[in-house]
Amino acid sequence: MLFAVHMTVNLPPDLDPAVRTSTVAAEKEYARKLQHSGEWLHLWRCAGQYSNLSVFDVTDNDRLNELLWGLPLFPYMDVTVTPLARHPSAVR
Numbered sequence: 001m002l003f004a005v006h007m008t009v010n011l012p013p014d015l016d017p018a019v020r021t022s023t024v025a026a027e028k029e030y031a032r033k034l035q036h037s038g039e040w041l042h043l044w045r046c047a048g049q050y051s052n053l054s055v056f057d058v059t060d061n062d063r064l065n066e067l068l069w070g071l072p073l074f075p076y077m078d079v080t081v082t083p084l085a086r087h088p089s090a091v092r
């Protein structure tokens with residue numbers, strides 16, 4: 001099942017810099033593993049924003065929920081999920 005996920009990161013300005021650095025590094029590693037496993041299909045930066053537009057390919061809603069709650073930055077994110085269906089005019 002494909003889902004588009006829009007994630008906006010809102011790190012508190014007063015967050016301990018060491019916590020910020022380690023959380024961002026953990027997020028990068030988490031995303032790297034899921035991209036290699038194939039579940040995190042696309043990861044795009046929304047230009048000019050601390051947000052991304054991602055596409056996940058997961059077995060079901062519960063798996064997506066599990067992955068999103070596991071994001072190290074999840075406590076600092078606004079997340080919007082859109083289930084995707086095939087567009088009738090899509091050529092690939």
Ligand SMILES: O=C(O)CC1=CCC(=O)O1
Nearest residue numbers: 009027028031050051052
């Ligand atoms: O920077 C972001 O948009 C949040 C994020 C998701 C995966 C990652 O490495 O950073």
